[in-house]
Amino acid sequence: MRLTIFNGSPRAERGNTSTLLGDLIEGFAKNAADMVEMHYLNSPSRRCAAAEAFQRCDVAIIAFPLYMHAMPGIVMTWLESLEPLGHGRQVKIGFIVQSGLPEARQSRAVEAFLKRLPSRLGGEHLGTVVRGGVEAMQFAPAFMFRKMRRAFAELGGQLASDGRFDEATITDLAGHETMPAWRRAIFRVLKLMGVADKCWNIPLKKNRAFEQRFDAPHAPQGGVRC
Amino acid sequence: MSASKRLTWITNDLDLQERGGAGPPGGLPPGNSRPRQDSPTGLSSSHGARRLDAAMKVTIIDGGAGSNETEGESALYAAYLEDVIAQLESSGHRVRRFRLAELKLHSCTGCWSCWLKTPGHCPQKDDTETVIREYVDSDLVLFATPLRLGFLSALTKTMLDKLVNLFLPHIEIFRGEFVHSKRYDRYPALGCLLHAGEYDAEDLEITTEYFRRYAFHFQTELAIAANTNQPFKEVLDAIDDL
Secondary structure (H helix, E strand, O other): OOEEEEEOOOOHHHOHHHHHHHHHHHHHHHHOOOOEEEEEOOOHHHHHHHHHHHHHOOEEEEEEEOEOOEOOHHHHHHHHHOOOOOOOOOOEEEEEEEOOOOOHHHHHHHHHHHHHHHHHOOOEEEEEEEEOOOHHHHOOOHHHHHHHHHHHHHHHHHHHHHOOOOHHHHHHHHOOOOOOHHHHHHHHHHHHOOOOOHHHHHHHHHOOOHHHOOEOOOOOOOOEOO | OOHHHHHHHHHHHHHHHHHOOOOOOOOOOHHHHOOOOOOOOOOOHHHOOOOHHHOOEEEEEEOOOHHHOOOHHHHHHHHHHHHHHHHHHHOOOEEEEEEHHHOOOOOOOOOOHHHHOOOOOOOOOOOHHHHHHHHHOOOEEEEEEEOEOOEOOHHHHHHHHHHHHHEEEEEEEEOOEEEEEEOOOOOOEEEEEEEOOOOOHHHHHHHHHHHHHHHHHOOOOEEEEEEOOOOHHHHHHHHHOO
16 A cells, blocks of 8 residues: 655654654554655645645545644645545545644544545545644653554554554544543642643743743733733 | 723723824724715614724734635625625724735744744744734734635634744643633634635534634633624624624
């Protein structure tokens, strides 16, 4: 099988989407000697090449980080530029949406759109994977993400063997729709202790921007919030 | 509009006059608050003359195709929007419309400078900060967009990405869900005005739900959920009822 992946991360090769897709490709390649073609969408020329590749693909995965509760602007720009697939093509299109905030619910609004999209483009929906809490990979220890990354490799294997994502893996990866009360309680304690904000305050201090962190430079009075 | 918000607005208006800054010269004289007789929608006084103290500052973020909207569906969208703006103005509201198609607008690169390096500022030199300045100084921000592929337009989404700078990186819990804290003390009411075109009621609902989600992150409701299939007056009444 030939798998064509469209990485919609504005951070392209350096983002979390890229890491997760790396795991997926590893799982895919394990079970099949087939080809994987990777495209990025973070520049006009790349979007143009990707739009051409879309016309040739058999199985497509469109992956992106959640920006403001939906796809990044560059992904929608690219989608608007696509020509519908020709008649008689049996193209399957799947999606991976990963978000910084932890709940699956954060991504459900865009997921509803994604489910209807493949038929509009002349293809068939092969599944949408939603996963929260991914931005934490930037600062939390790697062992915390082992299980998640294994699941992405499994998704790759499922694609190679069945041409689709397994519902159980999708459910596992989505995790909680909203955080259970005990997780929220722990967060509240960590917030009170100042631990929850550390992941932001450490880089803010490193960038010498800590004192300015609450600045509201465009407020009507041009003031700084205290 | 609540009494306190109204007061804030009047105060702001006076401030502007004192500073000799933006805004219509001399603020809003009562004479301006009557609907124009030649209103393009033909709406008469049933819509009502507004009192000065109920006037709002409305910012419209227009994600349509811009001034090329002369034919077919996009012409219908453009005409509807023009009518809404004319009617709002004739009711005494101050309206500023940003046509995204005509702004210089780069895509968010996910660099997080606006959170972690230059808080509140996007490092890209484009029109983002002009929009943000108006946004946080508005009583209502209305996202107007034709549906594309059954969702908001890419232009609208590109703009929304840049508004991440209206939040702080820091996270809190609101109604049981994680949200980023607000950077500014005061935010406008939020609304959307969608143009379905060739898309159906389910697409309108999906896109409206998206804007509800956006509003939730600002810890508010989506105050206006309108589309151009609705009678014109419903949209205006909804805005007046804020």
